[in-house]
Amino acid sequence: MRLRRCGADAVLVEVGSLDEVEAVRAAVAAARLPEVVELVPAARTVLVVTRAGGIEAVRRVLDAVEPGRRVEAPSTEVVLPVRYDGPDLDLVAETAGLTTAEVVALHSGTTYQVAFCGFAPGFAYLTGLPEPLRQPRLDSPRTKVPAGSVAVAGEFTAAYPLATPGGWRLIGRTDAPLFDPRRDPPALLAPGQRVRFEATR
Numbered sequence: 001m002r003l004r005r006c007g008a009d010a011v012l013v014e015v016g017s018l019d020e021v022e023a024v025r026a027a028v029a030a031a032r033l034p035e036v037v038e039l040v041p042a043a044r045t046v047l048v049v050t051r052a053g054g055i056e057a058v059r060r061v062l063d064a065v066e067p068g069r070r071v072e073a074p075s076t077e078v079v080l081p082v083r084y085d086g087p088d089l090d091l092v093a094e095t096a097g098l099t100t101a102e103v104v105a106l107h108s109g110t111t112y113q114v115a116f117c118g119f120a121p122g123f124a125y126l127t128g129l130p131e132p133l134r135q136p137r138l139d140s141p142r143t144k145v146p147a148g149s150v151a152v153a154g155e156f157t158a159a160y161p162l163a164t165p166g167g168w169r170l171i172g173r174t175d176a177p178l179f180d181p182r183r184d185p186p187a188l189l190a191p192g193q194r195v196r197f198e199a200t201r
Helices: 018-031 055-063 089-096 100-108
Strands: 002-005 010-014 036-041 045-050 077-083 111-117 124-127 142-145 149-153 156-159 164-166 169-173 194-200
Touching: 002 055, 010 055, 018 036, 018 045, 018 055, 018 111, 036 111, 045 055, 089 100, 089 169, 100 169, 100 194
Parallel strands: 077 194
Antiparallel strands: 002 010, 010 045, 036 045, 077 169, 111 124, 111 194, 124 156, 142 164, 149 156, 149 169
């Protein structure tokens, strides 16, 4: 773990894996430090922003972090209804050596966790994807992926909150309001939350 100061009242925690990111995020969240203003995990870093003078309290929490040990921080579960009719569903099934029904059962039968958000407002990278569904991105990205598309790529699954370009394999779609700038908070999914996909017709 490496700490880098970011201005007077923030620290960037650099680690080597998503598991370590989650260990840091969960430990700081579970500590409920009044000094912490914002906690922003990414693929290999966690940015912790504090009130003036709050860095030392964060350092004390970080000194006790054990990367291999899970810390249970308060979290909620969000269920997203999905119609599994994506244009790449057959490709995912063929690559995995499964039927499309087995792909749906695997994807919808798993509980995921939001590791971090990025790429587009409200876009949450979900970990926990079953091994057979961990597949590469498309050779040629689409110039426009419809909002609500549910997709897989590498070790992640996600739902596109907005219509954007993208190269993930699309297996379904959801009507869940993933991002609404008029809502507080605007994004439906946040780091640490559990997520399940529920197959619908």
